[in-house]
Amino acid sequence: MAAAGPWPALWAVVAALLLLLLWRRRRAGGGGRVCVAVLGDVGRSPRMQYHALALARHGREVALLGYLQSRPHRDVLRSENIRLVPVAELSGLRVGPKLLQYVLKVLVQSVQLLYTLLRMDQPSYILLQNPPGLPSIAVAWVAGLWWGSKLIIDWHNYGYSIMSLSHGRSHPLVLVAKWYEKLFGRLSDYNLCVTDAMKKDLWVNFKIKAVTLYDRPASYFKETPLDLQHNLFMKLAKDYEPFRPRAASPAADRSAFTQRDGSAGSVRKAGGRPALLVSSTSWTEDEDFSVLLRALEDYERFIEEGAELPALVCVITGKGPLKDYYNGLIQKLHLKHIQICTPWLEAEDYPLLLGSADLGVCLHKSSSGLDLPMKVVDMFGCCLPVCAIHFECLHELVKHNENGLIFGDSQELAKQLKMLFLDFPSLEGKLASFRENLRESRQLRWDQSWDQTVLPLLGSRE
Structure with missing residues (x-):
């Protein structure tokens, strides 16, 4: 007669364990x-x-x-x-x-x-x-x-x-x-x-x-006062090139960089304060950052062709397995009017950065089509308008042409960046309108x- 093998003993152990658990349960x-x-x-x-x-x-x-x-x-x-x-x-x-x-x-x-x-x-x-x-x-x-x-x-x-x-x-x-x-x-x-x-x-x-x-958003996600913006930029300047004061750098003038009243006048590629673009990521496969990099290349081309657009400082925050890969792609870019850095920020500095930014970009594309990007929630808590890539249930969070824009590819994102920043930093236009809508929405907090x-x-x- 063939041996029964180890299975009866295994099932006996499993049954004994379950009985023990049920006996122990209080x-x-x-x-x-x-x-x-x-x-x-x-x-x-x-x-x-x-x-x-x-x-x-x-x-x-x-x-x-x-x-x-x-x-x-x-x-x-x-x-x-x-x-x-x-x-x-x-x-x-x-x-x-x-x-x-x-x-x-x-x-x-x-x-x-x-x-x-x-x-x-x-x-x-x-x-x-x-x-x-x-x-x-x-x-x-x-x-x-x-x-x-x-x-x-x-x-x-x-x-x-x-x-x-x-x-x-x-x-x-x-x-x-x-x-x-x-x-x-x-x-x-x-x-x-x-x-x-x-x-x-x-x-x-x-x-x-x-x-x-x-x-x-938690209560500490809010618009950042100018003095705290200045302190944050000085702190970032210690480690990240785009924030270091340099005569030839579009990000050199700290007072201009933190100016929000629109008094800088017409902002052209040669002067004026740069716009601060922020994204955040876990650097995983559900976010394709080549979409943003291609859009930034198009934005650079718009400036070279004579469009009156501000220079950009693009900050992409986060840690994750694909960070080195995308940093390699960033190093190969030859951009004169756009500076990119990819820091990991302390938990207290991240809300300050969002509250200092002019526009957020989200490339989260849900693997299931059923979750929403928390980074956009945090940006909205700071009254920061967002350009977000489309997926199935994004409409539960981002209202197109109300609190931000939804795009499908890099070309569409580049056109949105151009449209939003054409009258920057004026308090008129789409970007200002989106921010005002977010202020008036009085979002429920966590x-x-x-x-x-x-x-x-x-x-x-x-």
């Missing part, structure tokens, strides 16, 4: 404690930091769990109710084929994350960011069984759709990731998502009921939105 307690978790860099996860700050504001004890690569916002660091729980980022798993490396990474991350979750004080809720959801959703669910905690998933996008950018939608890993998110996503107690389009998709395709919590949407889910403190 009624939700934890004294109102909440674990806010992201299997990524906490400093580059603003929405999860906002969750932590909102919970702390309501007297909850918060364990903010994730990679501690970039410094979180100082409000997070100063809060007495927020404790950072570091998870070490894995590196060096480069043995064997890529598929084996990925499987090993998932297994090690699972053990590492579960160990971290089970060592902390019992939480009443685990609030988890997705993506990345593999393996964090399953691990958080197991930890929730152990603690008797309720699991809340905050759906920013789908992990499988991001994977499909590299592998294609029919790749086995992508199909497994989609099945995984669908299965384990249903085990959550509550779900948040970032758009109404995603809310509908979660229900139609995953049978997951979610509540839409739009990204909203704290107000969170209190209306998330707080009722948490109920009273235990």
Whole structure:
């Protein structure tokens, strides 16, 4: 008779583990404690930091769990109710084929994350960011069984759709990731998502009921006073060429660069203060920055052909895997009237930069077509008009010809830049009109939105 193999023993171990978990499970307690978790860099996860700050504001004890690569916002660091729980980022798993490396990474991350979750004080809720959801959703669910905690998933996008950018939608890993998110996503107690389009998709395709919590700007995203603009530019000048005072540089005159009253007169390529163009990115495959670079080349050509346009200082902020690639492309450009730099800014300086800029550009193209770029939300909080590349549900945020413009390719973006900056820095024209519309919109801020949407889910403190 053939041996039964290892499967009966394996299933016995799984059954024993589940029984142990069910036996260990206790009624939700934890004294109102909440674990806010992201299997990524906490400093580059603003929405999860906002969750932590909102919970702390309501007297909850918060364990903010994730990679501690970039410094979180100082409000997070100063809060007495927020404790950072570091998870070490894995590196060096480069043995064997890529598929084996990925499987090993998932297994090690699972053990590492579960160990971290089970060592902390019992939480009443685990609030988890997705993506990345593999393996964090399953691990958080197991930890929730152990603690008797309720699991809340905050759906920013789908992990499988991001994977499909590299592998294609029919790749086995992508199909497994989609099945995984669908299965384990249903085990959550509550779900948040970032758009109404995603809310509908979660229900139609995953049978997951979610509540839409739009990204909203924090209170410190606002227009920057001139003195703070000047201080920021002087700070940036220490490290970045476009901000260094130089007689031949269009960005040399700091007082002109921070001038907003339009008194500089007609701005031509030879003089006047430059316009400050800002974009931000994670330098990933869902943003094609060659679109912006080609548009800037066209803008340069417009100036050379005699168009009365200001010089540009273009600042692209962020960290990510494709940064070196795009920096290589930038170095090959030969632009006389446009200067580009790609800094990583401290959390406190980023809102100051947006509040000092004249126009924002967004190249985020959602992998699922269902999420919205938080960078645009932050720009709108600073009353900064935006040119954004089109995708399916962008209209939930950017209103074409009202608070910005939507473009389809580099040529259309270049024409929009030319049109917006022709009368710069006059207080007349489209750019000024968009800014005024943003000022008058009196946007809902994060704290107000969170209190209306998330707080009722948490109920009273235990």
